[in-house]
Amino acid sequence: MTSTDFAVRASAHRNRPEPTGENEMCSAIRSTALVRQYGEVTAVDGVDLDVASGEIYGFLGPNGAGKSTMVRMLCTLLGPTSGSATVAGFDVVEDPASVRLRIGVALQEAALDPRQTGSELLRLQGLLYGLTRSDANRRVGELAELIDIGDALDRRISTYSGGMRRRLDLAAALVHNPQILFLDEPTTGLDPVSRAAVWEEVRRLNVDLGMTIFLTTQYLEEADVLADRVGIIDAGHLVAEGTPADLKKSIGTDVIVARLDRDASTVCSAIEQVPGVLSVEARGTELIVATSDGSATVSPVAVALSACDVTVRDLTLRTTSLDDVFLELTGNRLEQDDSQGVGS
Amino acid sequence: MTIATATLRNQVAAVEPRAAGFFADTATIAGRALRAIPRDVETVIPPIFIALFFFLVNIGTLSDLTEGQIEGFDFTAFQLPTAILLGVTGVSRAPALVLDVQNGYFDRLLLTPVRRLAILLGHMVADVTVACALIIPIVIVGFIVGVRFETGPLGILAFILLGAMWSLAFSGFGYAIALKTGNPGAVNSSFLLFFPFLFLTSSYVPREQLSGWLDTVATWNPVTYLLEGLRSLLVDGWEWGDLVKAVIAISIVGAVSMSMCFAALRGRIRRG
Numbered sequence: 041m042t043s044t045d046f047a048v049r050a051s052a053h054r055n056r057p058e059p060t061g062e063n064e065m066c067s068a069i070r071s072t073a074l075v076r077q078y079g080e081v082t083a084v085d086g087v088d089l090d091v092a093s094g095e096i097y098g099f100l101g102p103n104g105a106g107k108s109t110m111v112r113m114l115c116t117l118l119g120p121t122s123g124s125a126t127v128a129g130f131d132v133v134e135d136p137a138s139v140r141l142r143i144g145v146a147l148q149e150a151a152l153d154p155r156q157t158g159s160e161l162l163r164l165q166g167l168l169y170g171l172t173r174s175d176a177n178r179r180v181g182e183l184a185e186l187i188d189i190g191d192a193l194d195r196r197i198s199t200y201s202g203g204m205r206r207r208l209d210l211a212a213a214l215v216h217n218p219q220i221l222f223l224d225e226p227t228t229g230l231d232p233v234s235r236a237a238v239w240e241e242v243r244r245l246n247v248d249l250g251m252t253i254f255l256t257t258q259y260l261e262e263a264d265v266l267a268d269r270v271g272i273i274d275a276g277h278l279v280a281e282g283t284p285a286d287l288k289k290s291i292g293t294d295v296i297v298a299r300l301d302r303d304a305s306t307v308c309s310a311i312e313q314v315p316g317v318l319s320v321e322a323r324g325t326e327l328i329v330a331t332s333d334g335s336a337t338v339s340p341v342a343v344a345l346s347a348c349d350v351t352v353r354d355l356t357l358r359t360t361s362l363d364d365v366f367l368e369l370t371g372n373r374l375e376q377d378d379s380q381g382v383g384s
Numbered sequence: 385m386t387i388a389t390a391t392l393r394n395q396v397a398a399v400e401p402r403a404a405g406f407f408a409d410t411a412t413i414a415g416r417a418l419r420a421i422p423r424d425v426e427t428v429i430p431p432i433f434i435a436l437f438f439f440l441v442n443i444g445t446l447s448d449l450t451e452g453q454i455e456g457f458d459f460t461a462f463q464l465p466t467a468i469l470l471g472v473t474g475v476s477r478a479p480a481l482v483l484d485v486q487n488g489y490f491d492r493l494l495l496t497p498v499r500r501l502a503i504l505l506g507h508m509v510a511d512v513t514v515a516c517a518l519i520i521p522i523v524i525v526g527f528i529v530g531v532r533f534e535t536g537p538l539g540i541l542a543f544i545l546l547g548a549m550w551s552l553a554f555s556g557f558g559y560a561i562a563l564k565t566g567n568p569g570a571v572n573s574s575f576l577l578f579f580p581f582l583f584l585t586s587s588y589v590p591r592e593q594l595s596g597w598l599d600t601v602a603t604w605n606p607v608t609y610l611l612e613g614l615r616s617l618l619v620d621g622w623e624w625g626d627l628v629k630a631v632i633a634i635s636i637v638g639a640v641s642m643s644m645c646f647a648a649l650r651g652r653i654r655r656g
Contacts, residue, residue: 118656140497147488149488153484153487164416168409168496215399
């Protein structure tokens with residue numbers, strides 16, 4: 041993460057509006073023991089959430105963890121099997137119509153009609169939210185500036201690139217100025233430039249308008265850069281929650297990664313004895329050592345490895361990532377290529 | 385993506401979302417469905433071609449035979465209602481709806497405050513409009529080949545309305561399959577329903593000429609009564625008994641198909 045990112049996040053907190061009206065009475069999003077089953081499969085298993093108004097909440101997990109099911113329940117598209125949830129202070133089951141007026145949603149796949157033009161789609165969206173025809177037309181013009189796709193807005197959506205579709209989908213979610221924006225994996229499949237543009241827009245909506253944003257992602261960097269708080273979901277369970285910094289701090293400040301010439305599990309017990317080592321994890325030939333002070337511990341770890349009579353092919357010291365947190369909590373790494381991430 | 389913060393705040397401050405209301409929702413959805421029709425001409429051209437083709441071929445090949453066998457029989461007038469039903473039966477926006485389900489746009493609609501029923505009714509308003517637009521050129525061709533309405537201009541209007549109402553009643557089956565399966569192939573297969581309805585009846589010869597099992601099936605086929613109602617407008621004048629039977633036949637088919645499609649809509653919404 042760059043210093044710019046930290047500055048943006050700090051700015052987001054500074055500009056967050058004071059809760060007023062109905063928001064004062066409740067969290068933006070709250071779920072209690074929320075469960076969704078599909079037959080024998082439990083996709084979401086007793087998730088408790090409390091997302092504050094004006095917060096960017098990152099919901100991080102691998103494919104199939106239950107992220108999208110959670111979003112669909114909170115957006116009233118899917119009824120929970122048990123448990124309860126309120127969004128903008130309204131129960132998603134008892135009063136879904138009130139929830140729908142206050143949320144904007146961009147689902148995992150851009151939900152667009154390829155036979156319409158971009159402006160037709162946005163205008164129709166405005167009319168369905170009760171805007172007058174002139175207000176809807178005005179809003180189309182405003183959103184056209186926002187998503188910056190120029191004359192393409194009057195072309196059929198079937199001619200749009202993936203990035204343009206994503207931006208139009210986001211604009212459709214914003215037509216009615218929602219209080220809360222749900223973004224289900226908004227950058228999956230996007231090229232780095234489009235991805236950076238979406239990040240910038242998410243930050244701006246949060247900072248400038250105080251919009252609460254619930255963002256699911258399988259990209260660690262995305263959660264790390266954008267989210268005020270992160271919830272980690274695995275196999276339907278919320279396994280950890282906190283600020284990215286707190287989550288990383290919970291497993292140590294630094295990580296030493298050693299690539300060995302043999303199975304790393306053979307040296308785990310020896311490395312655990314090294315002063316300053318908090319935990320040791322072996323993954324094939326890779327040894328992952330968590331420590332609170334990497335620069336002070338890296339030399340003793342190297343010496344201990346040498347004493348174990350193993351060849352160290354590579355030894356690196358880095359700060360902990362959310363992937364390390366995920367590994368610590370679930371025993372697995374997030375299986376995705378995070379190398380697409382863009383700095384900003 | 386560069387808008388000044390103050391401008392952005394001013395813009396969104398003017399936006400006040402609310403539920404638009406049932407009629408406004410229906411009109412909005414219908415408007416979208418109607419706008420899509422010129423872009424989906426392939427859904428409109430084949431039915432009208434088939435209807436006109438069979439109308440002209442049938443009167444060309446069977447007129448002399450049937451009119452020679454039955455005294456005073458006008459086969460051209462007799463065939464016009466058959467051509468209308470060939471043209472409008474099964475024509476609906478159900479294939480477009482199934483595409484909405486597939487590409488996720490149906491979810492986007494469900495995320496808005498739109499009344500769920502308005503999504504279906506909006507499509508059906510478009511269907512009725514399309515059905516009327518299909519019937520009119522077939523009637524014009526009928527006039528060109530010598531068909532006249534005993535009931536005059538009001539009869540023409542009643543003729544078009546009955547045909548459009550039948551189209552609407554039958555379209556419910558397509559929507560039911562679309563919403564139940566979300567599968568375009570299944571929706572396209574729904575045309576199979578068309579055959580028993582349209583051919584196990586008095587499509588080509590009067591009911592009195594049918595015999596055996598086909599006569600029995602035709603007696604139970606609601607399309608028989610619809611055809612007789614439509615033909616009465618052409619040939620007999622205002623025969624209210626025939627017209628009431630036609631309306632009842634449409635109502636029965638409509639009640640069944642609409643029950644199925646509204647149940648399918650509820651099921652799809654429940655499944656999420």
